[in-house]
Amino acid sequence: MTQINAQIVPNLWFDRQAEEAAAHYIAAFGGNGRIVTTIASHPDSPSPQDVPVVVEFELAGQRFVGINGGPQFTFSEAVSLEVRVAGQAELDRLWAALVEGGSEQPCGWLKDKYGLSWQITPTEYYDLVTEGDAASQDRLMAAVLATHGKFDIAGLQAAARGR
Numbered sequence: 001m002t003q004i005n006a007q008i009v010p011n012l013w014f015d016r017q018a019e020e021a022a023a024h025y026i027a028a029f030g031g032n033g034r035i036v037t038t039i040a041s042h043p044d045s046p047s048p049q050d051v052p053v054v055v056e057f058e059l060a061g062q063r064f065v066g067i068n069g070g071p072q073f074t075f076s077e078a079v080s081l082e083v084r085v086a087g088q089a090e091l092d093r094l095w096a097a098l099v100e101g102g103s104e105q106p107c108g109w110l111k112d113k114y115g116l117s118w119q120i121t122p123t124e125y126y127d128l129v130t131e132g133d134a135a136s137q138d139r140l141m142a143a144v145l146a147t148h149g150k151f152d153i154a155g156l157q158a159a160a161r162g163r
Contacts, residue, residue, distance in 0.1 A: 010081075011065040013073045014114060018066030021114050022057035028097035033059040080109060080117035087122070088153045095120050095150045104149035124153050128160045136160045 014021055026033035038052040055066040085091045101113030109119050128140050143159035
């Protein structure tokens, strides 16, 4: 069997806001990212000449491609980006930056102003999932399902411990 060396690069379809979204995401990640390249539009492109067709950018070491392809496709919850953060302060900071102009969703999810779904998940959640018994995990899951908006780490910990 042939081994394939490949990097997975998510491509995100925007109407006309790929460059704006890339800059917004880079700012949300505290500047931990960059626009790698932009490709100007071509005559057959559905994008007008004033926006690039492709914006390649990087967030926290992960490459993405933003495509200005027009309004025919939009984001749905079928695909989301999960960001694992350590501590309530980082969760709060990133949540506030990404939810601005968007909306809070159930179970620690948000939808940003471009319609892209994000899960801002504390690493402490994964610690709780792997420790404790089945009853602890059931209480944790109930707390997750009852959450609308961002997670409260102390609340998840208390729920898992039955407090």
